Amino acid sequence: MRRIAAVILFLCLLAGTAGGIQIVEFCPDPYLSGDPDEYLVIEGTGILDGYVLSDGEGGYRFPPGTRIDGRLVVAKSGPAFEQSHGYLPDFEIQERTPAVPDVIPNGNLQMANRADELFLYHKTTLVQQIAWPGDVCAREGQIHYFKDGVWDPRPLFIGQSCFAPETFEGVAVTAFAAPDCSYEVFSAAVAEAEREILVNVYEFTDEKMAKDLISARERGIAVTVLLEGGPVGGVSAEGRAVAGALNRSGIPVLSMTTTDAAHAKYRYDHAKYLIIDGSTVLLGSENFKPGGYPAAGLQGNRGWGVLLEDTGLAAYFREVFLFDAGGGDIVPLEGTAAELYTPWAPDYTVEFTPCRAEGARVTPVVSPDTSVLILELIEGAKESIAIEQAYITNETACDFNPYLAAAINASRRDVSVRVLLDSVWFNTEGDADNDEMVEVINRLAAAEGLPLEARLADLEANNLNKVHNKGVIVDDRAVLVSSINWNANSPAFNREAGVIIEHPDIAAYYAAVFEDDWNASNKSEASGAPGTDRLKIAAAACILAALTGLYLYRRKRT
Known part of the structure; x- marks a missing residue:
């Protein structure tokens, strides 16, 4: 036989x-x-x-x-x-x-x-x-x-990566909000670097952040910066001035763009993160611009960011960076000798300080490779979803954005859903942008009797420049912090970076920031936001613990 x-x-x-x-x-x-x-x-x-x-x-x-x-x-x-x-x-x-x-x-x-x-x-x-x-x-x-x-389970183009989903346990997380404390966390993290800093960001125009990286280079740290070579409107004069200053200090500044040798890997390199010493990742919704990382007490954008301490997680993002920084579409960015400067900004009263928590569960979300994880996060909601976005655009006149559609479907199974969108002029002056999107969502909620509400952010009430966030909170337990806009392009064709963080204290922190923005945008004084007091109390406790956490973090790194 x-x-x-x-x-x-x-x-x-x-x-x-x-x-x-x-x-x-x-x-x-x-x-x-x-x-x-x-x-x-x-x-x-x-x-x-x-x-x-x-x-x-x-x-x-x-x-x-x-x-x-x-x-x-x-x-x-x-x-x-x-x-x-x-x-x-x-x-x-x-x-x-x-x-x-x-x-x-x-x-x-x-x-x-x-x-x-x-x-x-x-x-x-x-x-x-x-x-x-x-x-x-x-x-x-x-x-x-x-x-x-x-x-074709997701679009894949020549030169692009195929990173698989991976989750990391026991991660130490420091959550922060812009404009309140974003620069504080960035500056402290860069100051603690000992060997290497890898930066990937869509736009870099901030004078003080550039000087922090230059100081790191002067003390012997290997610093590499990767930028988008063709952002909307082109690389600004301020961006070229920053690139020139970094280059003169010995920091290579690279850009991703279509060349004679290769087509650009992604429509835009829209990620916003840095990796320090192969052990720490700083990631968020904000570009390295004065509005995203303003000095303490100055007005800026509403954005979310995190500092993540875990060697496995840092290795994951380092692999992404090294993949993106190689190939024929990567060329040096030509800078200028123009003087760096920081534009004037109004004063701002800080409300949120960093919040540190241990033992978080963190899953990277890298677009376009694993953008589907956002859909799975929303589809898994059982009680509540809070969404704060710069904007949401539908796929077509007849089809909702898939993430928004998933949130609406969640409300149909009695999940409470709130959507807060930016109200700055360039997101509201058109015929089909944020104000119309809010009306569409609220009309649908009224027609079907859904626990669903959308609002435009009241920027004046909260003294914000704009809402530039791309965040989601699910069931007061999991949070998406990312650079991923809710449009057809960002999840499918851009290089984007984010994380899903599972930890109750981190969720409470971002929920408190969201509630502050949500309630400031409620002109009727009827917030309809259950659990606000509980969330703010939890966030306050987390904030009180943050100073001790940051002190211990800095002691550990010295």
Whole structure:
């Protein structure tokens, strides 16, 4: 019987059917002119004799005896593929380099950009058929991939990462709010650095934050800064002045942008974080600008941020940073010799000081890789959801933003949902922005009798420049702190960074900040916000403990 089984297994391997060979990835419309780097990937185990790839007009087979054990990449041109991906394929269709073996062509298989089909045959049997449009939606630069029985579970473009979700236990967290105490936490953290600081931020125009990094460099710390090379409106004069000052101090300033060598990995590098000594991460909603990190007692944006102490978590974000900081789309940012300055800002009465807590459970959220975690957070709500956003835009005129839709659906199962949006002029002067969104949400709540309410933030009442936050609190237990805007672009096409923090004290802290903004925005004096007193009491206790926590943190680092 053993001999018979062995013979059967051998015959299956020869037939190439043992490993379930199939197409699992392809890119018909890459960025290079003429698409010489188009490719496909087959996966499985076995001998490829008898297998043919075709587009219905031309095709190819593999040299006799070719074996596959896992993934096998076939590109039109080996050197072009290497230029786009950094390594050579296993086979090429057009003979370009002796380093890559050739398939055996029969006609010309050339994947059309907008509409075409791929067929995988084993002898005369059709094993797999893929069509676009149909199975996937064509878009320049997009890699179509098959995972868990689904094509394109999230958009993936050439050069982008595929980081998996990971959760870290026992993390020490210092929560802070802008404008109250954001700069205080940043400055103290940078001052404690001993070896390395890695910075990734969309925009950097803040004089004092630049000087903090320069001081770190002067005491021997290795500092690297990665910026978005093409923010909306371009890199500002203030941003180029900061880049120049950092460069003159010996700090390399890099930017992510489309170059002759490579297309930018992401539509925008919109993340806002730094990693210190491979053990600490500072992350939040705010750019490194005076409004996001104002000096104590000066007006700024409403934003949330966290300082996270955990080597595993820091290693995760360090890997993200090193991935993003490499490749042909990363070039030095040219700075200027212009003098740095800090613009005038009105006075502000500080209400919130940092809150430190031990033993938190923290899950990174990296867009576009793991943005789905936000949806899962909202869908898992049982009692309450508090949402504070710069803005929310719907996917289409008929379809709600998926995160907002999940929150509305939560209210339909009796979860209390509150949505607070920015009211600055550029978020309210259009015909379909925050004020209309608030009206739509409230009309829906009234029509269906839902525990759902939306408000525009009263910036004057709370002495805020604007609401720039991108935060969510669920069930007074879990908090999203992030750079991820609620639009179609940010979760799917940008590089963004955030964390979901599970800890009651941290949740209470952010809930108190939210309640303060929410109640200040209630002109009717009927807050309808259950639990406000309890949350503020809890947050006050956390704030009282913060001074001791920060003192111990600084003692530990010295």
